[in-house]
Amino acid sequence: EPEVTQTPSHQVTxxxxxxxxxxxxxxxxxxxxxxxxILGQKVEFLVSFYNNEISEKSEIFDDQFSVERPDGxxxxxxxxxxxxxxxxxxxxxxxRGNEQxxxxxxxxxxx
Amino acid sequence: xxxxEQSPQSLIILEGKNCTLQCNYxxxxxxxxxxxxxxTGRGPVSLTIMTFSENTKSNGRYTATLDxxxxxxxxxxxxxxxSDSASYICVVTRSSGxxxxxxxxxxxxxxxx
Numbered sequence: 001e002p003e004v005t006q007t008p009s010h011q012v013t014x015x016x017x018x019x020x021x022x023x024x025x026x027x028x029x030x031x032x033x034x035x036x037x038i039l040g041q042k043v044e045f046l047v048s049f050y051n052n053e054i055s056e057k058s059e060i061f062d063d064q065f066s067v068e069r070p071d072g073x074x075x076x077x078x079x080x081x082x083x084x085x086x087x088x089x090x091x092x093x094x095x096r097g098n099e100q101x102x103x104x105x106x107x108x109x110x111x
Numbered sequence: 112x113x114x115x116e117q118s119p120q121s122l123i124i125l126e127g128k129n130c131t132l133q134c135n136y137x138x139x140x141x142x143x144x145x146x147x148x149x150x151t152g153r154g155p156v157s158l159t160i161m162t163f164s165e166n167t168k169s170n171g172r173y174t175a176t177l178d179x180x181x182x183x184x185x186x187x188x189x190x191x192x193x194s195d196s197a198s199y200i201c202v203v204t205r206s207s208g209x210x211x212x213x214x215x216x217x218x219x220x221x222x223x224x
Contacts, residue, residue, distance in 0.1 A: 004154075033211075042216040043155065043200065056211055091154050098143060098162075098204075100212065102154030 004094045004103035012109045013082055021077045021106045023092030033093040033100065034067065034077050036060070043091070049075065082110045113138040115215035117201050123221045128191055132218045134184040134201030142204040146175050146186045149198045149217065158186070158199075191222045 005024045013019050025032040034046040048055040049067050064086075066078045079086055089105040115136045124130050136144070143162045147155035159168045159175040161184070168175050172189045188195055198217040205213065 043214040045211045045214075048211060058211075089152070093154075098160055099157055100145075102156070105152070105154050107152070 004092060004101050006090075006092055006103035006106050008106060009104065010107045010109070012111065015084055015110055016081050019079050019082055019108060021079075021090050021092075021108070023075045023077070023103055024073055025075060025092065025094030025103075026096055026101060027073065029094050029096070031055075031095055032075055033095075035091045035093060035102075036088045037091065037105075038085075038088045046077070046090075079108075082108075084110050086110050113203075113205060113213050115201050115203050115213050117199075117215040117218050119218055120216070121219040121221070123223055124191055126191060126193055126222050126224050129187065129189050130191060130220065132186045132188075132199050132201075132220070134186070134215055136182050136184070136201070136203045136213070136215075138203040138205050138213050140206055141179065141182075142206050144175075144177055144184050145202040145204070145212075146173070146184075147200040147202060149200055151197070155200055155202075188220075191220075193222050193224060196220060196222045 007022045030051045033048045035043050037043045045058050047057040047061045068076050087110045091102050091105045093100045093102045118133045145160045146158045149155040158173050159170050161168050161177045163179050174187045177184045198219050200217040201215040202212045
């Protein structure tokens with residue numbers, strides 16, 4: 001199965017701080033997604049990113065969030081001024097055909 | 112509103128037994144329906160994916176069914192194993208191509224020895 005990797009696996013931060021979550025999708029893919037899952041709740045779509053541009057975003061993805069492709073293989077999700085309610089698992093996903101392959105996730109804890 | 116509802120919310124079965132998980136959706140227009148398995152603290156892993164024209168799809172001990180008319184799907188697990196303990200998530204894609212996914216809340220399955 002194609003591998004999507006994410007770093008870090010865990011991130012603890014203080015409220016108000018900025019965090020950057022990183023994802024390496026399936027190689028040479030231009031399309032990827034970010035999702036989040038608050039503990040005990042369902043997975044929620046945040047944003048899709050295609051060829052260096054945001055393709056679609058949800059209501060959750062407000063000005064606090066941004067996505068970038070700093071180099072050819074890495075994608076990042078930046079959360080500015082984190083809030084307690086940002087504590088969640090954050091997954092990136094990379095499609096191939098009809099399938100979406102999820103990374104292992106980054107567990108973000110905001111204190 | 113595009114929604115995916117799953118039942119039961121949780122389920123406990125004995126090892127070796129079979130079980131069936133249900134999914135109802137109101138997502139439209141429909142492109143495909145997926146079942147994912149999510150172990151605690153891990154990312155979802157795809158089990159099956161079915162398009163409008165497919166009624167049944169199997170993947171080992173997992174068999175998914177789809178009734179596009181009633182907008183219902185089921186996931187049947189045969190001869191359950193302890194490693195089947197996980198959350199099983201029904202996910203519906205709204206339109207063709209690389210469109211966003213609508214997730215159900217999942218059914219938490221616990222297989223007991």
